[in-house]
Amino acid sequence: MTATSATTVTSAGRGERATARRLGRGRLRTRALFLGPFYVGFALFFVLPIGYAIVQSLFVVERTGGVFGTVSTRFAGLAQYARVLTDPDFLQGLGRVAGFALIQVPTMTAAAVVIGLLLASTAPRAAAVIRSIVFLPYAVPTVIAGIMWASLYQPSTSPLDQVGITIPWLSGQLILVSIANIGLWAWTGFNVLIVVSALTSVPTEVIEAARLDGASEMRIAVGLKLPLILPTVVMSTLFALIGCLQLFSEPVILRTVSTAISSTYTPNMLALSAAAGNAYGRAAAISVVLALITFVMSLGLLRLVRRAGR
Amino acid sequence: MSKLHRTIAAAVLIGLSAAGLTACSSSSTPGAAEESACTPSKGKVTLTYWSWISQGLDKVVASFNASHPDITVKVNTIVGGEAYQDYYNSFKAGKSPDLGMIEYDRIPEFRAADRLRDISACKPVAGLKDRVLPFSYDQVTLGTDAVYATPTDVGTLGLYYRRDLFKQYGLAEPTTWAEFEADAEKLKAANPKIKMASLTPQDVSTVNGLMWQAGARPFSYEGDSFALDMKSATMTKVADYWQRMIDEKLIDTSAPPFSPALYAAWNKGTIASYIGPSWMSFILQQSAAGTSGKWGVLPLPAWSEGERGGGSWGGAATSVFKGSKHPYEAAVFANWLSTSPEANTILFGGGGQSASTKWATSGAYDKPFPFFGGQPVSQVFDRSAKETSPSFQWAPDQTNVNGYLQDALAGAFTGSSTIKEAFAATQQKAVADLKSQSIPVVEKQAAP
Numbered sequence: 001m002t003a004t005s006a007t008t009v010t011s012a013g014r015g016e017r018a019t020a021r022r023l024g025r026g027r028l029r030t031r032a033l034f035l036g037p038f039y040v041g042f043a044l045f046f047v048l049p050i051g052y053a054i055v056q057s058l059f060v061v062e063r064t065g066g067v068f069g070t071v072s073t074r075f076a077g078l079a080q081y082a083r084v085l086t087d088p089d090f091l092q093g094l095g096r097v098a099g100f101a102l103i104q105v106p107t108m109t110a111a112a113v114v115i116g117l118l119l120a121s122t123a124p125r126a127a128a129v130i131r132s133i134v135f136l137p138y139a140v141p142t143v144i145a146g147i148m149w150a151s152l153y154q155p156s157t158s159p160l161d162q163v164g165i166t167i168p169w170l171s172g173q174l175i176l177v178s179i180a181n182i183g184l185w186a187w188t189g190f191n192v193l194i195v196v197s198a199l200t201s202v203p204t205e206v207i208e209a210a211r212l213d214g215a216s217e218m219r220i221a222v223g224l225k226l227p228l229i230l231p232t233v234v235m236s237t238l239f240a241l242i243g244c245l246q247l248f249s250e251p252v253i254l255r256t257v258s259t260a261i262s263s264t265y266t267p268n269m270l271a272l273s274a275a276a277g278n279a280y281g282r283a284a285a286i287s288v289v290l291a292l293i294t295f296v297m298s299l300g301l302l303r304l305v306r307r308a309g310r
Numbered sequence: 311m312s313k314l315h316r317t318i319a320a321a322v323l324i325g326l327s328a329a330g331l332t333a334c335s336s337s338s339t340p341g342a343a344e345e346s347a348c349t350p351s352k353g354k355v356t357l358t359y360w361s362w363i364s365q366g367l368d369k370v371v372a373s374f375n376a377s378h379p380d381i382t383v384k385v386n387t388i389v390g391g392e393a394y395q396d397y398y399n400s401f402k403a404g405k406s407p408d409l410g411m412i413e414y415d416r417i418p419e420f421r422a423a424d425r426l427r428d429i430s431a432c433k434p435v436a437g438l439k440d441r442v443l444p445f446s447y448d449q450v451t452l453g454t455d456a457v458y459a460t461p462t463d464v465g466t467l468g469l470y471y472r473r474d475l476f477k478q479y480g481l482a483e484p485t486t487w488a489e490f491e492a493d494a495e496k497l498k499a500a501n502p503k504i505k506m507a508s509l510t511p512q513d514v515s516t517v518n519g520l521m522w523q524a525g526a527r528p529f530s531y532e533g534d535s536f537a538l539d540m541k542s543a544t545m546t547k548v549a550d551y552w553q554r555m556i557d558e559k560l561i562d563t564s565a566p567p568f569s570p571a572l573y574a575a576w577n578k579g580t581i582a583s584y585i586g587p588s589w590m591s592f593i594l595q596q597s598a599a600g601t602s603g604k605w606g607v608l609p610l611p612a613w614s615e616g617e618r619g620g621g622s623w624g625g626a627a628t629s630v631f632k633g634s635k636h637p638y639e640a641a642v643f644a645n646w647l648s649t650s651p652e653a654n655t656i657l658f659g660g661g662g663q664s665a666s667t668k669w670a671t672s673g674a675y676d677k678p679f680p681f682f683g684g685q686p687v688s689q690v691f692d693r694s695a696k697e698t699s700p701s702f703q704w705a706p707d708q709t710n711v712n713g714y715l716q717d718a719l720a721g722a723f724t725g726s727s728t729i730k731e732a733f734a735a736t737q738q739k740a741v742a743d744l745k746s747q748s749i750p751v752v753e754k755q756a757a758p
Contacts, residue, residue, distance in 0.1 A: 066534025259720035
């Protein structure tokens with residue numbers, strides 16, 4: 001769910017280029033002053049930790065003298081990576097995340113676009129109220145949302161069950177849908193905001209011209225507004241897809257009430273359970289592989305979007 | 311900045327957050343250095359102690375500091391369950407506390423990571439064996455001459471039951487598992503909406519306790535090796551029994567521990583009994599206050615008449631970590647916290663189960679609980695503690711083993727496999743995990 005970083009990065013990118021042209025070369029010091037804090041933070045909290053994780057991932061634990069013998073760490077090259085990439089738990093975890101993404105992202109995007117377009121044709125005051133209501137779940141911390149939904153899904157506490165409708169939300173067949181539903185609930189409002197803000201940048205002259213030509217509101221929404229906001233929608237969809245790789249809190253919470261979620265359900269959970277078992281090297285290798293996948297996907301998608309935007 | 315660079319920077323920004331997860335951990339140089347002798351330090355000593363004791367922690371530490379002018383204990387509250395990650399991180403950072411609270415089932419894991427100081431040579435813990443429950447002593451010595459912690463509290467299992475429901479449906483208080491099953495069948499025939507008990511894959515710790523009580527020894531140590539025996543005849547006996555309870559729909563399998571579903575089942579009376587440790591009585595009283603007076607506690611049913619046995623879930627010990635510069639003073643605190651009447655009064659005055667044998671004879675366990683209809687339930691748990699066999703040990707990767715077991719049990723509870731198969735699957739995963747940690751492992755042969 002990295003739609004925020006996506007939009008800020010691109011808009012900041014364009015703005016920065018324009019500023020650079022205006023400032024010329026003489027203002028390097030000012031630039032350093034303004035940008036420095038970012039790069040310091042970037043180095044401290046991104047470059048350094050990942051460098052450290054990479055170093056960690058190259059070591060394995062060794063012991064001599066049996067189970068309670070002496071413990072030492074040994075450089076093992078890419079051995080941890082070989083294990084991660086052939087680990088059925090890791091590959092299955094990736095598969096589950098993909099399944100989650102396929103359910104959650106298209107539903108969320110469709111819902112956000114429809115709600116966004118409807119809001120654009122609603123009276124401004126009512127639209128503001130509805131927008132806030134739709135956005136509210138986003139403000140609920142994921143863990144709280146997870147606990148809430150866990151209660152709603154459990155037969156003994158589910159309101160649906162009280163009126164006699166039993167749906168096995170926590171069973172192996174439905175669990176991905178149930179997890180995706182939490183994501184849908186939490187993130188749709190955020191994406192509605194993106195759609196709405198994209199819609200505000202649609203020039204009013206264009207819409208007025210269409211209206212003068214006799215186009216219906218429906219026609220304007222589908223034939224005019226939708227194509228104009230499409231790049232933004234595609235962008236936020238792609239970043240939502242990448243964000244799915246981070247799936248963690250929802251399944252962890254639901255695991256306490258569901259038999260369908262294993263301790264290694266998603267790659268992030270696998271990394272955590274490795275670290276909890278004191279296998280730091282393996283946990284680091286899993287994290288680095290995840291980071292690489294995310295990196296490659298982000299890079300590819302960004303270039304794709306850039307090309308499409310031109 | 312070129313376009314490509316910018317693209318990379320943007321991607322890095324997004325991608326790197328994925329790596330943040332484990333990056334805070336640090337490189338390791340275990341405290342393998344030779345241990346100093348355990349002698350008193352000169353002058354005043356300050357010790358750091360990490361704990362998740364929820365009631366009376368500050369008070370007990372203040373009491374110690376007041377009565378020991380040369381030792382100042384500084385306490386750091388950690389969260390139970392996440393504590394082990396905190397410890398491992400502190401070890402990696404080379405900033406481990408002097409002392410820490412640790413559950414018995416994690417002691418072999420910390421020992422295998424070579425982080426626990428053997429305090430058997432420290433004078434303050436001399437004779438510890440006679441001051442604590444026998445089974446808890448073997449849990450901290452791993453059956454050796456070393457002492458890796460002082461047992462502080464324990465949580466032996468008992469059978470919480472609804473007296474009112476038992477009376478209503480004419481159920482006898484079970485003394486054996488066969489009687490327990492007969493009760494369950496009788497209850498099902500009378501009212502299929504009420505189940506005899508509750509068990510879920512999340513109840514791994516209860517399942518471990520049931521293995522223990524039955525006399526199974528799935529984990530043991532043979533010389534330099536760790537031995538796994540999850541396919542033994544006794545393990546199979548436990549597995550088959552609970553498999554039958556699941557298959558015959560005699561137990562509720564939808565109410566995991568600490569879940570709203572379980573609290574609802576307690577409150578609505580949809581389960582007639584609950585297998586739980588002594589400390590579960592606190593949670594029961596809080597979460598089902600409306601059922602006060604209806605509950606009672608029985609010892610776990612026995613497998614055969616006269617051989618009741620017992621098992622424990624949780625409870626914690628106090629360990630001194632390698633690297634502590636003041637092992638002697640740390641041992642003074644650990645011993646005082648676990649076995650002194652002053653500390654026990656603060657920690658267990660309101661209930662709970664001490665590992666100290668002196669506390670058991672202090673009369674504290676005679677206290678009647680209105681919630682349990684005036685029954686002095688601590689006596690039941692104390693009796694179980696005395697009947698709990700000392701020879702049970704835990705795996706050197708118990709965190710992972712518990713995870714494997716929960717994952718495997720999920721299949722058994724949803725009908726795609728059996729508990730027996732789950733035990734075998736857990737053993738298989740544990741062997742692979744132990745090998746990856748270069749821990750020598752022996753697999754016992756399956757029962758014929």
